[in-house]
Amino acid sequence: MRIISLNANGIRSAERKGFFTWMQQQNADVICLQETKAQINQLSAEPFFPQNYHCFYHDAEKKGYSGVALYCKTQPDKVISGIGKADFDAEGRFIEAQFGKLSVISLYLPSGSSGEERQAFKFNFLDYFAILLQQRGQDDRRYIICGDWNIAHKAIDLKNWRGNQKNSGFLPEERAWMDSLFAEDQWIDAFRVINQEGDQYTWWSNRGQAWAKNVGWRIDYQIVSAALKDKIISTSIYKDQRFSDHAPLIVDYDL
Template sequence: MRIITLNANGIRSAESKGFFKWMLLQNADIICIQETKAQLYQLKPELFCPTGYYCFYHDAEKKGYSGVALFSKKQPDKIIRGIGWPDIDAEGRFIEAQFGKLSVISLYLPSGTSGADRQQIKFKFMDRFLPYLQECAQSGRDYIICGDWNIAHKEIDLKNWRGNQKNSGFLPEERVWLTQLFASNHWLDAFRLLNQEAEQYTWWSNRGQAWKKNVGWRIDYQIISASLKDKVSAVSIYKDERFSDHAPLIMDYDYELGSNADNASAKVPEL
């Protein structure tokens, strides 16, 4: 089972840079997208729900802002749009697809980079999300939570860690929060199970030639329930082409999602 996650920084922008052509060559079972920055009516089905996939979007109420999507070769048993928190759901930050015992989530955790108010919103989300994840861990389901978590966990996860300790995304409180999550033994950073190397970044600022110099951050994750620890078989970050200021994070799992007898055909993204 191959799962790809990408913060597209505008799905229409990513499409114009060749993302969907590349995506169709990857033989991925599930693709999770964050920051679609579009309303469903603005997207042409033939471009934004490619042949072979069932496509699901959860838009922000504000135009040109946030939004998540999930594409799947197999039709999910259930789709859940939103986490059940009106303030977060209005920003289109959560969509879950259930396949038997497995839940795959496309998550766009709030960023605090635009100012103190947004940082407080981020902290409040984190305060609520940890108990939510604890409930998920006790549910007996398998989880793969894909997306832009907007936090670099350790010093190895960003180039200039010394100069960013007071900046959103690498604040001590944020890093401790992730440490607490992983220390519970219920959740794992799937990428680091197989790759412990430095300079494994998924996001680069558009300033100061950060991409060219590889001055990046690893803030995109596939965080998995402990039950899947031995199922991660390959991990990679795709950087040969650039579709966004983020890079696609690709992971393979030794996990049977099941076959879809009626091949998904191009269709209008479901409302």
């Protein structure tokens, strides 16, 4: 089972840059998109409903903002939009497809980089989401949670870690939250099961020559239930083409 995750930074922009042509060549079973920045009534063109896929969108109420999507080769048994937290769900940040006992989720966790108010919103969400993950980790389902988590977990996960310790995305509190998430092996960072190397990034600032110099952050993850750890076959970050300021994260599972 191949799953691809990408923060598109605008699905219409990604389409113009060739994302859907590339996507159709990947033979992925599920594609998880974040930051679609569109309402579904703005996506009437054929590329946004790719052939051979069942397409599901969860839009933000605010136009041109946030939004997540799932494209599934197999029709899901059930699709759930949101987590029951009104202020978060209004921003279109969570959509889940259920296939038997397997759930595949597209998640776009808030950024706090624009100021104290949004950082407070992010911390509030992390508190809420930690409880939800604890509950989900104890049920009888298996989860693959894909998306932009907007946190680089460890120093290996961003180039200039020393200079970013006071910046959103690498704050001590955020990294401690990730530590707690992985502490009891209830949840697994699928990429690091396969690849423990440095300089493996999924996002690059548009400032300066961050992309050219590979001055990036690894903030996009596929985080899976512990029971799926031995099912991870391979993983890669696709950088031959640029569809966004993020790169697609590809993971193959024996499912």
